[in-house]
Amino acid sequence: MENITLKLKTDEVRKIRQQKGLSQENMAHEIGLSQSQYSRIEQGDCAVSFEKVFEISRVLNVNPDEIIEQGKNFIFNNCTCNQAGNIEKNTINNNQDFTEERKAYLEQINFLQEQNAELLKMIQTKK
Numbered sequence: 361m362e363n364i365t366l367k368l369k370t371d372e373v374r375k376i377r378q379q380k381g382l383s384q385e386n387m388a389h390e391i392g393l394s395q396s397q398y399s400r401i402e403q404g405d406c407a408v409s410f411e412k413v414f415e416i417s418r419v420l421n422v423n424p425d426e427i428i429e430q431g432k433n434f435i436f437n438n439c440t441c442n443q444a445g446n447i448e449k450n451t452i453n454n455n456q457d458f459t460e461e462r463k464a465y466l467e468q469i470n471f472l473q474e475q476n477a478e479l480l481k482m483i484q485t486k487k
Contacts, residue, residue, distance in 0.1 A: 366413055367429040370404040376420045376427070378401075391415040410468050414475070 366468075377387060382387060388398035400406045408416070417424040 366410065367407050368401065368404070368413065368416070369427050370402055371427050373416065373420070374402055376422060380420060382392050382419070387416070387419060390419045410464075412469055414471070 377384075384398050384402065385395045387402075388395045391398070392415075393401075394413075394459070397406075401408055413424050413428060417427055421462070
């Protein structure tokens, strides 16, 4: 998957995490990040990949739509957030060109199809 990222509703993520009694350390461990990396996500210092959004929503047991920041114009940010916290960003606004947005949606669909296939395998092995 390319480096297309989403912005989280950080206040909502924090509130749900705390309601479930999870620490930032718990969340970081569950999604494969360091606590400091997860903290930057929750503070809104970094946008998040599709994959991490789905991992966060899985751990919090919420629909990904509940934690993704969406406005009138849906914007994808192509950015990197390295260990030092430096962010390089290239924003794609869907009002300009739908090609990149379509590509991002297709990547999300592919990811979900792969995830569904894995879940179906897990269900079959439990039967």
